[in-house]
Amino acid sequence: xxxxxxxxxxxxxxxxxxxxxxxxxxxxxGTPWFxxxxxxxxxxxxxxxxxxxxxxxxxxxxxxxxxxxILQNSYGYNxxxxxxxxxxxQDIDGLPVTASxxxxxxxxxxxxxxxxxxxxxxxxxxxxxxxxxTFGAAKFNNVGPDMTGSDLAAMLEGFAEQDIxxxxxxxxxxxxxxxxxxxxxxxxxxxxxxxxxYDPIFPGYMIEGLRDHTAxxxxxxxxxxxxxxxxxxxxxxxxxxxxxxxxxxNAVLDDTGDGLFAREPDxxxxxxxxxxxxxxxxxxxxxxxxxxxxxxxxxxxxATEREIxxxxxxxxxxxEDEYWRRLEALLIDLATQTxxxxxxx
Numbered sequence: 001x002x003x004x005x006x007x008x009x010x011x012x013x014x015x016x017x018x019x020x021x022x023x024x025x026x027x028x029x030g031t032p033w034f035x036x037x038x039x040x041x042x043x044x045x046x047x048x049x050x051x052x053x054x055x056x057x058x059x060x061x062x063x064x065x066x067x068x069x070i071l072q073n074s075y076g077y078n079x080x081x082x083x084x085x086x087x088x089x090q091d092i093d094g095l096p097v098t099a100s101x102x103x104x105x106x107x108x109x110x111x112x113x114x115x116x117x118x119x120x121x122x123x124x125x126x127x128x129x130x131x132x133x134t135f136g137a138a139k140f141n142n143v144g145p146d147m148t149g150s151d152l153a154a155m156l157e158g159f160a161e162q163d164i165x166x167x168x169x170x171x172x173x174x175x176x177x178x179x180x181x182x183x184x185x186x187x188x189x190x191x192x193x194x195x196x197x198y199d200p201i202f203p204g205y206m207i208e209g210l211r212d213h214t215a216x217x218x219x220x221x222x223x224x225x226x227x228x229x230x231x232x233x234x235x236x237x238x239x240x241x242x243x244x245x246x247x248x249x250n251a252v253l254d255d256t257g258d259g260l261f262a263r264e265p266d267x268x269x270x271x272x273x274x275x276x277x278x279x280x281x282x283x284x285x286x287x288x289x290x291x292x293x294x295x296x297x298x299x300x301x302x303a304t305e306r307e308i309x310x311x312x313x314x315x316x317x318x319x320e321d322e323y324w325r326r327l328e329a330l331l332i333d334l335a336t337q338t339x340x341x342x343x344x345x
Contacts, residue, residue: 010167031310034163035185038299042121042282043081043113044071047101049129049170050087050143056199057087063128065095066207074213075223076282083109088143101129103147110155119161126278128203128254131170133194138169138175149179156180165225166280169203172196174252174261185258186225192252192261200249205235210280220305226265226275229253233263267313276313291344301337304330318329 037041048064051057064086071077079096086092089100099105117123119281130141139146163260168177174196177189192200206228209215215223215231233251240247252261255274265272283302285294308330315323
């Protein structure tokens, strides 16, 4: 049987009744991160800094409002799990502001969050605003004293048992973001050098990718950080091409902890493996599912899909027969779990 025919045969197992379940292969011990289960949760902290003008402030406010709404309405986040740190802390109609984005308020909110999260939870920081600085001295522009990347890195030290995603959409964000690079952490920077200091258009396209799950490029119903990055980066590049302008922003991503960011990460290359299995979505069953088991089974399905992704990207580490044996076992597990989930009320 050819590889193509074999893959097609395995996919048909999804619809076969009475398929005997097989033991799922253990998680890859070299990739312990982003193993979401029915018992884990996800939290988002939106940090919107000071604006250089009222016009830019309106734009920042719109982006912040959009992120809050999209995460709650389309990605399954409980309102209590979204913390908004906005400018000087002023009220915004329809948007609950937790605190200002002053450096001390960021530190206080992150410190308090440490008491609310459990091991294995995912914490995502979405940063909107202006950045500045030169090599080794990059800053996020707060109201009051500006925050450095090393300042934020110190605030995150208490999250050693959580999965961390940081998406820094500010200008001149690279050196700041590089300070946040760590093993098991996904870090996105809207720019790749201090010279890229003009206001980026990346955050607008990031929100476009999140809205209606537009960035779900593999159509599995979820948006990974890698998908969101590739969608946003591609749309930014397309905009500069359409304008006939030299790109003044180039987004980059690091998920290996080495501080070497990639412009075109790929899960089978150095950067991209963690970003592919780090999802924005909370594990939530479809609305029509009323069974209390639905979330557990859906979490099992996503865990199996995660193992398939990891196996696929480590194919070169296996003999061909062993690779196909492992893939077959995982696909059978996924088929069984999918059939169980679909049968639930």
